Amino acid sequence: MTELLDFLHFQAVTAEVLVAMGPLVVFFLGFQFFFLKLPAQYVKNLLKGMVLTFIGLILFLQGVKVGFLPVGSAMGGVLGSLETKWIIIPIGFALGFVATIAEPAVQILSYEVERTSGGSIRAKIILLTLALGVSVVMALGMARILYGIPILYLVIPPYLLVLILLKFSDPTFTSIAFDAGGVATGPMTVTFVLATAVGIATVMEDRDPIADGFGLIALVALAPILSVMILGMFYTLRRRKRA
């Protein structure tokens, strides 16, 4: 188990976090001294917050770099060399579903949509729509790697659909939809799931790890946008019928 001791090599990640947090800290301290001049309590909290974010970011990035990326890639390697390669499609579906249904940001979004629709679209329905939406695109993302489908084929049609729906969807729904893009790309999707996808593309013959491995986050980000826009369209149609 001595192999696991490399988790303790924090130097590189510490240097990086200094660079990452530096500009943000300078920005806020500068604002405080030249413009905001908020009471001392704010500055005290800012300093505390700085320490917490600093330690937190170091742990997070180290966990991703030393833990998730190599293991994700190894796991992708195994999945990509299985004889029954299609199994990655249902695995993608399952990962998408469990990741979305429990995600707090998605639940907040569901209630927001329910409220905006005046209660006519139930939060549970929205949650289910979102989770299924993400599952389907995650499965599609895996199928894409398996069959080498260029990402543009999967991204352009939804984008065009969104552009068309912009005309029909209620403006409030449009705003919610576009802000919802990030709710499903939680911390595991960007780290572990992406590393696995890239790992699968790396071991498969005729697949390019960059051109075929990346693109999953983009698909997952599109799913909630499209789901909410479609719900918004139904809502608008229903209201028009009543009026």
Add this chain to the structure above:
Amino acid sequence: MSIRFKDNLYEVLRAVMPITLVVTILQVVLISLPLVDFLRFLVGAFMVMLGLTLFLQGVKLGFLPMGETIGSRLPQEAPLVVILLVAFTLGFVVTVAEPDVRVLAYQVDLVSQGEIPRNILILAVALGVAVFVSMAILRIILGIPIAYLLAAGYTAVLILSFFTPVHFVPISFDAGGVTTGPVTVPFILALGIGTASVLGGRSSISDGFGLVGLASIGPILAVMVLGVIYQ
């Protein structure tokens, strides 16, 4: 503070646990990686959970209150040029600190074997967010409907995607997805809602929204342009 810590921990647990469980099941029934690799995954998951919780706690305790104050006071007290400049700078600095952006950049760096260095990618994404956040603020002040800007942005993405080298296309779209992370969103919203309530037109509340969507178009375009330059 202790209550908030518990809330953050709970939130992060719910985001990390389900996939960790599915991976554990896969490990047992299908994959059987060497034990040390699986332990590596579990240690990683633990560090990610703890790290993200502390990070969110720090952002909410230290940075967000100030960000919100800037959002509500700046539009009242500063001229338009300064507001736009601050929007640009804020968009840039929060993206540089965004964990998701960094993780994507690691993987691109790793897989491209250093051909697309991570700092260049982070820089491109941050500039993309900065430009689009300032445009989004300008939109609120001028009262341009959000749908117009979204349509224009998406059309630009579609056109540019035909000129972008194949390798850069998936990375560009992924870059749009990672900018909507836990740091960027609250700050952009704070500034947007502040601007909308002070300077916005009639529908000021809904004006503040849609900002994040706009902000995520910026990095897609920026990375595509980076690809065209690299070619």
